Amino acid sequence: MTTLRKTALERANSRPKIKVESPGRISEYFGRDVFGLLEMQKLLAPDVFKKVSRAIDAGTKIDIETADAVASAAKSWATTKGATHYTHWFQPLTGSTAEKHDTFFDALSGIEKFKGTALVQQEPDASSFPSGGIRSTFEARGYTAWDPTSPMFIYGVTLCIPTIFVSFTGELLDNKAPLMKAVDAVDAAATRVVQLFDKKVTRVKPSLGCEQEYFVVDKDLYNARPDLVMGGRTVFGHNPARGQQLDDHYFGSIPPRIYNFMKDFEIEALKLGIPVSTRHNEVAPSQFEVAPVFEDINVATDHNQLLMDVMSKVAEGHNLKVLFHEKPFAGLNGTGKHNNWSLITNTGINLFKPSSSARENLLFLVFFVNTIKAVYEYADLLRASIASAGNDHRLGANEAPPAIMSVFIGSTLTSVLDELEKNGNVKVEKGDNMYMKLGIDKIPQIILDNTDRNRTSPFAFTGNKFEFRAVGGAQNVAAPMTVLNLIVAQQLNEFYTEVEKEIGKGAEKRMAVVNVLRKYIKDSKKIRFxxxxxxDEWVKEAAKRGLENVKDTPRALDAYITKKSKKIFEANGVLSEKELEARNEIYWENYIMKIQIESRVMGDLAANHIVPTAVNYQNKLIQNANGLKGLGISNKEVVKVIEKISGYIHTIQTEVDSMIEERKRVNKIEDTREKAIAYCDDVKGKYFDKIRYAVDKLELLVDDEDWPLVKYREMLFLR
Known part of the structure; x- marks a missing residue:
């Protein structure tokens, strides 16, 4: 056994227990490190607080005087809690968050200062963040701008200010700003539609509950695997004899080390106002899940990014590593991030919650049917929003939804839509209560949770929300949520226009609504499954229906820059054509770099770790075979093993050499999309599986004491 693997295993197996004490009832410390509305109300003058509240609720601008007052209050609050610095906390197109810390202390005056100008705007160097060609390296200026709708918080000794990030010339360079624009778009579109039924509704806000799956491994075992350190996943590793086939890990007793880690990071998350509520074991060994309660989508997105950071940092104190990669271990379930999405009116109505009221159910059906229609019309764009090198390993792997976009609604709602489509006669009963019977008497009585759940569906209705299950575990949810809110906004606008046309032709308003819904149900039926x-039958059936099955990221990303996609992004004021094309350049470049890194790691491990180990072990066997022959004892079985090892060594050396040459060729390709496809097809597609197969076979043949890499069975069963 190599020193690194042996030392790592010894440390992992002799960890002292870390006991985590609760700081009290959650209600006593929840949000204590958050400068939210309650703290603002205590510290701000009433007129200033009203302006800030109005900005959060209605999107009005904050003037510099108000910003100064907020900055002064935030500084006072933060410094009394031990904060010494502040930062604009933003989400560039790297997939993670970024921050530049500045001190409150002013050396000239000798006191802590923080002005409204520093709160509202900061200037980080934009030259080293991805821009997709919008900015050249020598054009360094970029701006971060305060988002008052997401509360400030203290992380360590730093006051963190959630912000958007834009270039000097105004183009969006982050994930947060497009989401906020898409939220505005769906708010405007949904409010207009709701007002066909209820004039009291003046705003509609998307809500999000984001379930986060993750793996946990010992820190030293992690550090002994260069592929995990460099790429986030294991490029080699034979499946253990026992994996997840017994189904005994799911919802099982939480291992003590993990339980203490969970308690610790949950405490820190709750202090930061992240409403984590659920923890449990997931399907694969060493896989777990944490889930929060529902929040405003912008805050929920920020909280998910912050939660991953908190989990990673807390894990260090427990000598653990958290893995968010979509497929860190071959042969085991991958990691997803289930996005539970709904639309809530300012009067507190969940537009996806069925009711016993016929009138309210018609409103429910309007949003229900339009969402299905939006997914049907823009399935390719929704697929593109979850595309990544990591998620390519997970989608369609019989553990996660397929790459084919479809919608599951359950048998009861299927019968409701079928009846409405076929039998749309409407009886309007007048009197004190006016309501509708849609074809058959039972339709208005839609009961919550009246159907099963389908975990194989990428987009499923689950009683009072839609669950977008195909989002990757490491992904910033802002991108898929931007697309989802955008396409629903576009669809609702088209619905409103068609209803107005029906009314213009003389149809009564409710009849006009039903007529358009019947058309939409028929038009979008292909997306329902x-x-x-x-x-395999679904793959064939989907092809018959004309549904796309784009299995790789480079080609899936094409959907972002079609004329149809550009049109709705621009029409709804979310992203310009220039910004869309720049983002696709960034996504393709990111894919290239991820596959390039994995290829290099494979080559390094194979050449410097696997092959030398296999050759040394082969030499031992040759000595053994010669000894047996000298004693007149048959050495046929030993020779067979030697030949097998020799064959695998030859395969590895040949394929790695060819892969390196292919990589050199591909690197010369100038077009980013073409290069990404070449990395997908000609580097990853041709060589990764062949090299891995040979290495994993050697793992079974080479003496366990000699094998250089920590094995799956050693990493995946932490207690």
């Missing part, structure tokens, strides 16, 4: 998304 109630069966097993893992089955």
């Amino acid at each position: 109630e069966g097993d998304g893992y089955s």
Whole structure:
């Protein structure tokens, strides 16, 4: 056994227990490190607080005097809690967050200062962040701007101010700003539609609950795997004899080390106002899940990014590493991030919650049907929003939804839509209560949770929300949520226009609504699927229906820059054509770099770790075979093993050499999309599986004492 693996295993198996004490009832410390509305109300003058509240609720601008007052209050609050610095906390197109810390202390005056100008705007160097060609390296200026709708918080000794990030020339360079624009778009579109039924509604806000799956491994075992350190996933590793096939890990007793880690990071998350509520074991060994309660989508997105950071930092104190990669271990379930999405009116109505009221159910059906229609019309764009090198390993792997976009609604709601489509006669009963019977008497009585759940569906209705299950575990949810809110906004606008046309032709308003819904139900029926998304039959059926099955990221990303996509992004004021094209350049470049890194790691491990180990062990066997022959004892079985090892060594050396040459060729390609496809097809597609197969076979042949890499069975069963 190599020193690194041996030392790592010894440390992992002799960890002292870390006991985590609760700081009290959650209600006593929840949000204590958050400068939210309650703290603002205590510290701001009433007129200033009203302006800030109005900015948060209605999106009005904050003037510099108000910003100065907020900055002064935030500084006073933060410094009394031990903060010494502040930072604009933003989400560039790297997939993670970024921050530049500045001190409150002013050396000239000898006191702590923080002005409204520093709160509202900061200037980080934009030259080293991805811009997709919008900015050259020598054009360094960029701006971060305060987002008052997401509360400031103290992280360590730093006051963190959630912000958007834009270039000097005004183009969006982050994930947060497009989401905020898409939220505005769906708010405007949904409010206009709701007002066909209820004039009291003046705003509609998307809500999000983001379930986060993750793996946990010992820190030293992690550090002994260069592929995990460099790429976030294991490029080699034979499946252990026992993996997840017994189904005994899911919802099982939480291992003590993990339980203490969970308690610790949950405490820190709750202090930061992240409403984590659920913890449990997931399907694969060493896989777990944490889930929060629902929040405003912008805050929920920020909180998910912050939660991942908190988990990673707290894990260090427990000598653990958290893995968010979509597929860190081959042969085991991957890691997703289930996005539970709904639309809530300012009067507190969940537009996706069925009711016993016929009138309210018609409103429910309007949003229900339009969401399905939006997914049907823009399935390719929704697929593109979850595309990544990591998620390519997970989608369609019979553990996660397929790459084919479809919608599951359950048998009861299927019958409701079928009846409405076929039998749309409407009886309007007048009197004190005016309501609608849609074809058959039972339709208005839609009961919450009246159907099963389908975990093989990428986009499923689950009673009072839609669950977008195909989002990757490491992904910033802002991108898919931007697309989802955008396409629903676009669809609702088209619906409103069609209803107005029907009314213009003389149809009564409710009849006009039903007529358009019937058309939409028929038009979008192909996207609805109630069966097993893992089955080969569904792949064939989806092809018959004309549904796309784009299995790799480089080609999936094409959907962002079609004329149709550009049109709705621009029409709804979310992203310009220039910004869309720049983002696709960044996404393709990111894919290239991820596959390039994995290829280099494979080559390094194979050449410097695997092959030398296999050759040394082969030499031992040759000595053994010669000894047996000298004693007149048959050495046929030993020779067979030697030949197998020799064959695998030859395969590895040949394929790695060819892969390196292919990589050199591909690196000369100038077009980013073409290069990304070449990395997908000609580097990853041709060589990764062949090299891995040979290495994993050697793992079974080479003496366990000699094998250089920590094995799956050693990493995945932490107690």
